[in-house]
Amino acid sequence: MSGIMRGHFLKNIKFTMHQYLAVTSNGLENLLVEELTKLGINNAKPVQAGVRFKASNEQIYRCCLWSRLASRFIRVLSEFTCNDDMDLYLATSAVNWVNQFHSSKKFVVDFKGTNREIRNSQYGAMKVKDAVVDCFNKKNLPRPSISKDHADLRIHVRLHKDKAILGVDMVGGGLHQRGYRPESGKAPLRETLAAAIILRSGWDETKPLLDPMCGSGTLLIEAAMMAANMAPGVNRKKWGFESLEDFEPELWAEIKSEAAVQARRGVKKVVAKFYGFDNDARVLQTAKDNARRAGVQDLIEFNEGDAAQVTRPAEFENGVIVCNPPYGERLGTHPGLIALYTAFGAQIKAQFGGCHASIFSSSDELLSCLRMRADKQFKLSNGALMCHQKNYSISERAVEASGDAVTQSLIAPDFSNRLKKNIAKIGKWARKEKLDCYRIYDADLPEYNVAIDVYLDHLVIQEYAAPKDIPEEKAKRRLTDIIRAAIQVTGTDANKVVLKVREKQKGRSQYQKLSQESETMEVNEYGVKLLVNLHDYLDTGLFLDHKLTRRKLGEMAQGKDFLNLFAYTGSATVHAACGGAKSTTTVDMSKTYLEWAKENMKLNGQVGRQHRFEHADCLQWLENSTAHFDLIFIDPPTFSNSKRMEQSFDVQRDHIQLMANLKRLLREGGTIVFSNNKRHFKMDEEKLAEIGLVARNISHQTLPMDFARNKHIHNCWIVTHKD
Numbered sequence: 109m110s111g112i113m114r115g116h117f118l119k120n121i122k123f124t125m126h127q128y129l130a131v132t133s134n135g136l137e138n139l140l141v142e143e144l145t146k147l148g149i150n151n152a153k154p155v156q157a158g159v160r161f162k163a164s165n166e167q168i169y170r171c172c173l174w175s176r177l178a179s180r181f182i183r184v185l186s187e188f189t190c191n192d193d194m195d196l197y198l199a200t201s202a203v204n205w206v207n208q209f210h211s212s213k214k215f216v217v218d219f220k221g222t223n224r225e226i227r228n229s230q231y232g233a234m235k236v237k238d239a240v241v242d243c244f245n246k247k248n249l250p251r252p253s254i255s256k257d258h259a260d261l262r263i264h265v266r267l268h269k270d271k272a273i274l275g276v277d278m279v280g281g282g283l284h285q286r287g288y289r290p291e292s293g294k295a296p297l298r299e300t301l302a303a304a305i306i307l308r309s310g311w312d313e314t315k316p317l318l319d320p321m322c323g324s325g326t327l328l329i330e331a332a333m334m335a336a337n338m339a340p341g342v343n344r345k346k347w348g349f350e351s352l353e354d355f356e357p358e359l360w361a362e363i364k365s366e367a368a369v370q371a372r373r374g375v376k377k378v379v380a381k382f383y384g385f386d387n388d389a390r391v392l393q394t395a396k397d398n399a400r401r402a403g404v405q406d407l408i409e410f411n412e413g414d415a416a417q418v419t420r421p422a423e424f425e426n427g428v429i430v431c432n433p434p435y436g437e438r439l440g441t442h443p444g445l446i447a448l449y450t451a452f453g454a455q456i457k458a459q460f461g462g463c464h465a466s467i468f469s470s471s472d473e474l475l476s477c478l479r480m481r482a483d484k485q486f487k488l489s490n491g492a493l494m495c496h497q498k499n500y501s502i503s504e505r506a507v508e509a510s511g512d513a514v515t516q517s518l519i520a521p522d523f524s525n526r527l528k529k530n531i532a533k534i535g536k537w538a539r540k541e542k543l544d545c546y547r548i549y550d551a552d553l554p555e556y557n558v559a560i561d562v563y564l565d566h567l568v569i570q571e572y573a574a575p576k577d578i579p580e581e582k583a584k585r586r587l588t589d590i591i592r593a594a595i596q597v598t599g600t601d602a603n604k605v606v607l608k609v610r611e612k613q614k615g616r617s618q619y620q621k622l623s624q625e626s627e628t629m630e631v632n633e634y635g636v637k638l639l640v641n642l643h644d645y646l647d648t649g650l651f652l653d654h655k656l657t658r659r660k661l662g663e664m665a666q667g668k669d670f671l672n673l674f675a676y677t678g679s680a681t682v683h684a685a686c687g688g689a690k691s692t693t694t695v696d697m698s699k700t701y702l703e704w705a706k707e708n709m710k711l712n713g714q715v716g717r718q719h720r721f722e723h724a725d726c727l728q729w730l731e732n733s734t735a736h737f738d739l740i741f742i743d744p745p746t747f748s749n750s751k752r753m754e755q756s757f758d759v760q761r762d763h764i765q766l767m768a769n770l771k772r773l774l775r776e777g778g779t780i781v782f783s784n785n786k787r788h789f790k791m792d793e794e795k796l797a798e799i800g801l802v803a804r805n806i807s808h809q810t811l812p813m814d815f816a817r818n819k820h821i822h823n824c825w826i827v828t829h830k831d
Contacts, residue, residue: 124354127184128168129273130159132177135488136304140177147171165349165356169363172278172349173341176303176330179282182264182275190272192225193235196265200239200274208276211244213351214255218277221267236265236274260351280348287343288402289324297432299340301490302326306334308486309430309466310499313380316427320415320452322384325395325408327430332382332404336374339367343402371403378407381423385413416451420459429456429465435474443569446477446591447602453478461504470495472581473588519596520589523556527597537813538562544631545640547652547814558590561652564631566604567594568642573609606642630711634659636686637711638679639704649677649704653821654743657783657810661741662687664779668738671695671773673726678705680741685714693737695722695729727757730769738778740770743822746786759784764795767827771801780827783810787820796827803827 130152132140137154144152144159147170152161159178163171172181185208188199209215217240219233226232240263241251262277284298297305306327311317313335319327333340342364349355386392389412399405415433433452434445456465457480469475470493482498489495518524530548538546549560551572559570569591574583587607595602628639633655640648661670662683670684675694678701685692692714694705702721709719722729726744744766749756759766763782770780782803791803803825810824 125162125164126168128161128163128171128278129155129182129184129275130161130171130175130178131180131182132158133179133301133304133489135486136177139304139307140175143175143177144171147174165354166359166363168278169349169360172283172347173339173363173367175283176307176334176340177300179284179298179300180264181278181283182273183278184273184275186274188272188274189270190223190226190267191270193231196226196232196235196267196272197239199272200236201243203243203274205240205243206247206249207353209252209261209351209353211250211252213260214253214258215240215261215263216254216256216259217263217265219265219267221265223267223269226267232265232267236263261348276348276352278347278349280346283341285344286340286402287345288329289326289398290401296324297326297490299326299330301488302330302432303334303340304488305430305432305466305468305497306331308484308497308499309428310464310484311428311430311466313378316381316383316421316424318383318385318418318421318424318427318429319431320385320413320418320429320456321431321433322386322395322410323391323432325384325398325410327432328382328384328395328408329399329402329404331380331430332378332399332407333402335378335380335382335407336371336404338371338374338403342367342371375403375407380407381421382408383421383424384408384410385415385418386410387412387414416448416455418452418455418459420463424460424463427460427463429460429463430467432468433474435469435471443591443595443605443607444602445471445474446588447595449474449477450479450592453480457502460502463502465500465502466497467500468495468497472496473584476585476588477592519593520556520586523553523590524593524597526552527560527594531598534814535562542635543633543655545633545650545652545655546812550815550818552817556586556590558587560594561648562598563640563642563648564629565600566606566629566642567598567600568606568608568648569594571607571609608646633679634662634683636662636679636682638682638708639677639711649701650679651676651743653812653815653818654680654783654810656812657741657781657822657824658683660810661739661781664781665689665739669693669736669775671735671737671740673730673740673742674744675701675705676743677701678708678721680743681705681719682708682712682714684739684741685709685719686712689739691718691720693720693722693735695724695726697723697725699723727755727766727769730766730773733773735773736775737773738775740774740778740780741783742766742770742780743783746784759786760789764792764799767796767801768799770827771799771829774829776829778828781824782827783822783824785822789823791825797830800830801827802830 130140134157137159140159141152141154144161148167149161149163152159168181185203186199190196217233217236219229219236222229237254244251262280264275264277266273284300286299317331322328384395392410392412396410399408467475475496475498480500483501484499486497487494527549534546534548545563547559547561551557557572557574561568571587591605595605627643628641631638631640638650640650642648658680661680665684666688667690670689670692672681672694675681675696678694681692681694696702702723706721709715744759747758774780793803796803806826807823811819815821
């Protein structure tokens, strides 16, 4: 081919316009339209999670190299109605794949979506692959190879209901893979999303930028690359369009060369200062390495530091703070985050008057802890999470007002004042009684529907399920206020606050495993040492409302053979043993809790053959036992239908049969202490008398001060032989 003819051929290729889909995150479509327009695209139209446009090869090469927001660019080859796998196969077969890529190239199919007939994306990918391969076979050409890990080209299919888009991926790996970040810290932020956050933060290339929780440095690196006018794809080694038949290597080399020169020159012209802080030295080193690979290491000053104590650099006039603080998958699993956001908000108001801040988080409740009013806010997706980005102006007055008047103002004043009042009264009583564990709040105010318990220097906040008529967002905001206020009023370290959600439970479902921390602590109750676990279960191993009942058992147990049924962690057994019981028998269906009971006994020096532990269904054990006891404590569940039990148990329905079995084991002159937590439980005293027993209600005597508001937390009876 002559030079003139070749030039004409290349010119035709260069100006052939193809249809493209730029893929991005939900919420970034309009921002991407603006970016593509600046890159020379004049017909960009936003669609769901993307932008549609037409472009020449030169334009698409520049878009791939320079786009900071798109995750990939798809050359659209076909759009069709797809009701079943045959429609999919025929539409794919209609594309002349031989004109798209050579059979020596390896390819893979990325298939996204399903419909009524194509219910599996892998099956859809297989049908597309078959159609592509058959296209080469029918032309008697070698069959192209399939490679998931080392594909030269990716064929892209999107299916939604009966609409399908078929094309080739011009990029290959996602455009967020800039090439500078082989590894990152915890919960890394995608580079494309980081760029969007910077673009929406209100920062421009003339202003200093500070990230007080920089992690692996992504936000700062993306901003520094913008300031240097450095193409985000300048370090990428491989592109999907290089494997297409119409690839123009000379044109691509020219575009790459321009970008490389611009990157080198741009770094030298940057005037903005960049500052990064993180309290993890290892992650901070990763950030420095990433900045070096990106070519902007000389622009960013990284230092180890705590965001809650960050101070204003000397050269930070009209600067912008931007960060992506940790937010966790579920608000409440980390009460420490509430303290972090609260302290961070106070610190930036104290240090950065006259500056601006842009904070990105999935939790609007956590952002409210900053106690700042946003000037602008945006919603955008971080993977499956819908997140918020809020921009704030920090007034000079915030610096002046950040002293005692603000830091001491009460959060949720009604709740805080009630909590203070309770602590003053109940705390004094608990100290006098020498109790390490007690309740300081129990849904005293309907709108603050939680229980709060003290365990030494820890708080356990149990959230009762909100009524259905309370909007979820409102319930979350109230819970956030509760945690913040509890930390403020009690002075408890946020890392020692444990949050749990309590709903109506059946049987022993309240004992189900929640986590695997296996961290126990030793507490004191009327001179008895007990182990509690604040994290792994909904309950802690100690029912606080029974503290007086356990003390009473200890006083009654001197010289007696003691039986504890449905023993849980054996705390009642420990009180009886420490009170001088001749022997103890502890029965529970859970091996875990029986082992816990043994540890509680060992902790108090109560070991020996006189202390027996029985792993059994308590009701079955009771029917079969021939032993006799002087003192029996039983605190059965309200209802249980455990798979390990032969039949269900209902305390109201079955309590007389239960008492009949207990009587058989009770010696003359012996005592049964019977308790349960069924509201409005009624002892059938007539039938009880028929089997030769009499009961006396001592519920009011076993209700401790910290549960005085909840008179129905349990009911308790002394049951003895009838005279």
